[in-house]
Amino acid sequence: MNRSLVSLLLLGWALAVAGPPRDIPVAYDVDLVVAGGGCGAVATAETAARSGARVLLITSRNYLGEDMAGTMQLWLEPGEEPEGEMAKKLYEDPFLEEGPGLPYTYVADQVSDKRHPDTKVPSRLRRARKATDAQHESVQYPNDVTITADLGMPTQVREITATAFLRSRDFAVRDALVQVSRDGKAWEDFGRSRSHTVGDRQEFVIPVARSIRHARLCFRRAKSAKRILLGSIKFIGETDDLRSRAVRASRPLHAKKTLENALRDAGASFLFGCYATTLLVDADGRASGLVMSNRMGVQTIRAKAVVDATEHAVLARAGNLPFREAPERPRTARWVVIAEKPTARKGLTARKLPIPVTVYDLKGRAATPGPAAWYQYTFGTKVADEPAARMAFEAECRGWLYNDTQLFTADRPVLVPQRPIVSRFEGTVTWGGANSLPLDVCRPAAMAGLWVLGGCSDVPRDVAEKLLRPMSLLALGSRLGERITKEIASQDVPTQVSMVPPTADGNVSGDVREALLGLRPTEDQATVRDAGASLPILGRYDVVVVGGGTSGAPAGIAAARQGAKTLVLEYLHGLGGVGTLGMIGKYWYGNRVGFAAESPENPIEVRMQFYLSELRKAGGEVWFGTLGCGAVTDGNRVTGVVVATPFGRGVVLAKVVIDGTGNADIAAVAGAETRFVDPFFALQNSHIPPREIGASYINGNRAPIDAADPVDVTSAMAKFPARSFDRGQIISSRERQRIVGDYELDWLDQLNRRTFSDSITLGQSDYDSHGYQVHPYFMLKPARPPGDHKRQFYSFVPYRCLLPKGLNGILVVGLGISVHRDALPIVRMQPDLMNIGYAAGLAAARSAKAGTSLRDLDVDRLQAELVAVGILARDVPSQRDSYPLSATALAAAVAGLPTGYEGLALVLADPEQSKPLLRAAYDQSAAEERLAYAHVLGILGDAHGVPALVQQASALIAKGDFTYRREADGMDRLNQLLWALGRSGDPRATATVIRLADAGAVATSARFRAVVVSLGATGGKLAVPTLRRLLAEKQGSNSASELMVACA
Structure with missing residues (x-):
């Protein structure tokens, strides 16, 4: 490898806009901050956290595993073997091998319960994957139920699987009685099948090993249960789901969840949607944190050490650290898609991967037949690692690789960065596995406290290509987390830090505006000074x-x-x-x-x-x-x-x-x-x-x-x-x-x-x-x-x-x-x-x-x-x-209000012109019509009709009947009254709302909302006891949260 040096300052542009001096809030103080959400980043964070360090990982994506799930490098190549608990779990995917099963229709001998109903034409038990969510993926029956299924023609079936849900003394299945038939006339009795329990599920497996068309499954309710919740029934063909694979693989979501769970179990924190943009250093020039940007604005994180595990070593670049010059060698890009057929172009190689694929219909409910497969495209490129060129490269590749059978595609390609950092390591690096790499290849020569993990680590580019495999990054990341934890054990989190200054001066006018409120605004936030x-x-x-x-x-x-x-x-x-x-x-x-x-x-x-x-x-x-x-x-x-x-x-x-x-x-x-x-x-x-x-x-x-x-x-x-x-x-x-x-x-x-x-x-x-x-x-x-x-x-x-x-x-x-x-x-x-x-x-x-x-x-x-x-x-x-609306239209609208509030939209559209008309109509109307005008006046903040509202409330209190009644127009009359009283702003109305609340009128969430918003808006002490009582009654509910906000 050419070891000559070049100080590559990608952010050292000729033109710049000067940022203003400002104080950036500190979001976290931690022992270790990791920038990047790839496998290596997660392994570093997990190992450090398990060793007792306070760790925060931030990633620009809304998931972890950008170098695995994001690139869809989700399989093991020959010779790769997971080492460690997290690595092994990444390839223990319980759902990938599960196929959709054979198509069938079914009927039940009783109607499903409306709490968990089946579709009008029964279909919810016919799931491509086994049900796992009792609330959203179940069909309820009050008692024993027989499901009769029809495969449409005699079909070789290996086994029948079924899932039911289990909750002690609520829902459970005692057993299932099974019969099968080729013609629907002669039935073969398979006897009783018992389930095995997996968490909150009961799973049935009935071996069949013969050609059948019909099946009857009678699920019998457990004696201690009140109901049955069935999740799914699947017929497995002799070849269906026997998905022998040449590679071990996982789904993108399985990888993401596995990495999330690993961090959570280790006690490490992580944040999505946060871009690491700038390095923080202490008085000695040691990396001591970073600045991050997200949709909430800009914040800082102070730390004893920093790991830059981003794809392009963005913090090392922002820190003005030297990079080695790009070697004169061709570059190879790889991109993974799922499609019915591969794209054929000159210079493009498509490798079909033996990974199971289940293609779904429009709504993701039923599996559809099709020849879809995973394809890894490989092609050469001369693109430079320069922002505009790389951005254009991705857009061009998406168009170049696309064909109209494409069903799913990776977020980004796998492309080894051209330039590694200049590290402390002085020797020659060859590939003998991630465990043999010297850790100093991740340590920039020009800055202590910073580590660079990934494709920009200081290794030859052919070695970097092997390092970018998920298993390699996991292994190196684990070693790095252990090393860093030991080194920073006796250090304190620095409080006096500053931003690494840019290399370009602001020579273009303009004010830079970014939010500086912090992730959670508080009065006494620590800050880091940005000199501009x-x-x-x-x-x-x-x-x-x-x-x-x-x-x-x-x-x-x-x-x-x-x-x-x-x-x-x-x-x-x-x-x-x-x-x-x-x-x-x-x-x-x-x-x-x-x-x-x-x-x-x-x-x-x-x-x-x-x-x-x-x-x-x-x-x-x-x-x-x-x-x-x-x-x-x-x-x-x-x-x-x-x-x-x-x-x-x-x-x-x-x-x-x-x-x-x-x-x-x-x-x-x-x-x-x-x-x-x-x-x-x-x-x-x-x-x-x-x-x-x-x-x-x-x-x-x-x-x-x-x-x-x-x-x-x-x-x-x-x-x-x-x-x-x-x-x-x-x-x-x-x-x-x-x-x-x-x-x-x-x-x-x-x-x-x-x-x-x-x-x-x-x-x-x-x-x-x-x-x-x-x-x-x-x-x-x-x-x-x-x-x-x-x-x-x-x-x-x-x-x-x-x-x-x-x-x-x-x-x-x-x-x-x-x-x-x-x-x-x-x-x-x-x-x-x-x-x-x-x-x-x-x-x-x-x-x-x-x-x-x-x-x-x-x-x-x-x-x-x-x-x-x-x-x-x-x-x-x-x-x-x-x-504006005509006087004639407003007058007609006011006249129509007593009839189901006809004309309300016109009246409310011009309050100033409407109020005099409403007051006059109120004064001239009979009691029942007057109440309608009082309601509208109250809603408009006019107290002219408050006496009628108070009178209506007093009658309800005297009667003591606050039952919720939805009238023909869909409205609750008491709720209408509460809003009209509350919005009138009149002290008499406020006292009446309190009387109604204390008498027990707050029987629904809608009324609760009307009361608390109305009383909260008064700002008066008279409402405090009632609000305090309602808050205590609703403690722990969403309504209580709304109450606190409404009354703030």
């Missing part, structure tokens, strides 16, 4: 789109098609966001016109490739694995984005920035006002999708997750079940942080079919809200009456909703647009978000070309272009704002 490090300029573009998701990818394509120099920054390794890697590859509703009609809906691999090919065909670029984590501004104008890349942190400058993060991340850090959760602590549910080969649509509904919070995301990901092929890397959120724009779209706009002069799309949906509502309208009336679940709503979206109030040079798309949270369900359907993104791309390109402000854009011309591409109907450009 310069950030290298990585590129200049007309349009930069941050986030290549549902709106971002179409935005980039539209801008590039207009001839704008366009860059899309995407954190994941594919475009499309929730609609592709988020596994929602099937539309619910949405106006499927324009770009949404051009884009394929599924399969997700086809859709991702469509976005990528259309972007590149139009001349656009994409950087995968890159996070937008800050903004560059000039006054109130956004002029660029701070990015964290696999090569480090820098700046991309732009004439126009499109924030497609779905969370308004860039707009928020640039200074835009935003809304999220407050003031009602309301958030729609989220989803983490399982990934199955071939599936494109696996939806779900779970408690809300803040997708921008690494702590929340890591916790949610780590709790994900281990049984699917893989786990999605994106949080499929239905609601996120939103800007306050030049206009905020309201639910009343949608109900009233409001038109605008600057509409850019027409959204369409039913009211698909996965959570409760907070808009005043919903305190008196539901979105739709019970039973009318197919009712469609339509909503124009004005261009002004994309413009953050007070900021120039930036548009916001996706779920981050300016819209009331209760109006979001009507405009968040994928086709509508795609068309919003496309419109933003057109606007951004036109603004960048003309050099005009986004607010000075010719909206008429933009609308004409949107008509031309089919996003807008031809009559939309001629529309004008249908507000």
Whole structure:
């Protein structure tokens, strides 16, 4: 190997933007911090933690095992043998060998219970994999049940397997009586089968070894149980599932979960979604921690020692350490895919791997026949390890390797880095296994306290290629963790640390803005002083789109098609966001016109490739694995984005920035006002999708997750079940942080079919809200009456909703647009978000070309272009704002309120004009009608009708009947009363709410919410005793958390 030295300073760019002096919060003080989530990183962290060290591992990905699961190097090559408990567990995958079984239909001799029902045409017991989750993967029967199955034709069956769930004195199966038949007439009795217990499951295995068509399985309830919960029944053919393999392998999710469990069991902490960007050093120049960037901002970690296990040794580069020059040798790249057939190209070798593959249908429920296999592609490349070249290489490879039978692909290729660090080791290194490598090859010569583990360790490149195998990294990482722990045992965590200064001076004007609140904001956070490090300029573009998701990818394509120099920054390794890697590859509703009609809906691999090919065909670029984590501004104008890349942190400058993060991340850090959760602590549910080969649509509904919070995301990901092929890397959120724009779209706009002069799309949906509502309208009336679940709503979206109030040079798309949270369900359907993104791309390109402000854009011309591409109907450009409402319309709406609150949407849309009409109607009406007017006045914060509300409450208290009753319109009358009293703001009403609460009116979660939000908003001491009592009663529940927030 050529041992001559070259100081390779990849971040030493000629142009840079000066960062401001600032104090960066300290997130953790630990003994050892490990940057990188690969096998070697995990082994180092686990070994150190088991030796008693306080360890934190951070990784830019939302999983561990980026060099195994991320590259899909999930098999053992000949001669590789796992050593150590973690290595062995990585290849003990209980689900990989499990095939889908033989197809069959079945019927049951009794109806399943509605708590865990079967489908209308029974199918839930026919699972490709054995059931493991009693709550979500079971069918319930109250007593003994006989399942009769039909394989369709006589078939050679080796055995029948079945799964039932077990909970003492609740559900259990005593045994199963089994009969089989070839013709459904003559039955052969197989007698009684007993189960063996695996955790909370009972597993039955019935040997058959003959040709059958029919089977009867009578599951008999245990005497001590109240019910039966069956999970799955599978018929195993003579060759099915006898998956003899030439290699031992595992699924991506099994690898991820195994590594997570290893760290957790060892007591090591880890965080997903965090990019290591800068080294911290003590007064002696010793590595003493790092700076990390994530969607929450910038934080520091102080430590006794640092391990840089990132793919490109990003901390060593940021620390200005010397690297050896690149050897003159050809490079070989490897990429793994699962497809029905391999891609055939000159210079490309495809190796078919003997690893089992089960391909699923669209929804991931049933296995489908097909010849899919794992393929490892090998090809030569001359690409240099320079950021822009490597980013382009990945995008080019995805297009070059793709064929339309592709079902699954690795996140990134395996490519040995060109340049290793200059280490302390002076000898010659040859490969004799990872256990024979001298550890000093991981120790930079120019800095103590830092270790570099991986492809940039100081070994010849042919040795590095062998080192990058997962088993090798595990072995070397374990040795390294032991060595470091011994060396730092007597040291203290340094408190006086500083950032390694950059090599380039800031010579381009601009203010760098990044969030500095910490992972968990507290009043007395320790900080590390940043004297004002310069950030290298990585590129200049007309349009930069941050986030290549549902709106971002179409935005980039539209801008590039207009001839704008366009860059899309995407954190994941594919475009499309929730609609592709988020596994929602099937539309619910949405106006499927324009770009949404051009884009394929599924399969997700086809859709991702469509976005990528259309972007590149139009001349656009994409950087995968890159996070937008800050903004560059000039006054109130956004002029660029701070990015964290696999090569480090820098700046991309732009004439126009499109924030497609779905969370308004860039707009928020640039200074835009935003809304999220407050003031009602309301958030729609989220989803983490399982990934199955071939599936494109696996939806779900779970408690809300803040997708921008690494702590929340890591916790949610780590709790994900281990049984699917893989786990999605994106949080499929239905609601996120939103800007306050030049206009905020309201639910009343949608109900009233409001038109605008600057509409850019027409959204369409039913009211698909996965959570409760907070808009005043919903305190008196539901979105739709019970039973009318197919009712469609339509909503124009004005261009002004994309413009953050007070900021120039930036548009916001996706779920981050300016819209009331209760109006979001009507405009968040994928086709509508795609068309919003496309419109933003057109606007951004036109603004960048003309050099005009986004607010000075010719909206008429933009609308004409949107008509031309089919996003807008031809009559939309001629529309004008249908507000303000006429006096005649308001008067009619007020008159209709006593009849089921008809006209409520119009009345609430213009409170100032409506209130006088409401007061007059209240004064002139009979008692029953007067109550309706009192409710509406109260909701609008007007106390004129409080006497009627108090009278109604007093009558209920006297009667003592607080039973929940859902009336014909779907509303609870007492809940309506509580909201009207609480929002009136009148002291008499507050006292009445307290009387109702103390009398026992808080019988449901909806009423509980109405009471605590109303009382909390008063800020008065009168409410404290009641709130304290309710908190004590609800201790440990989600409602208690909501109470604390509401009353803060």
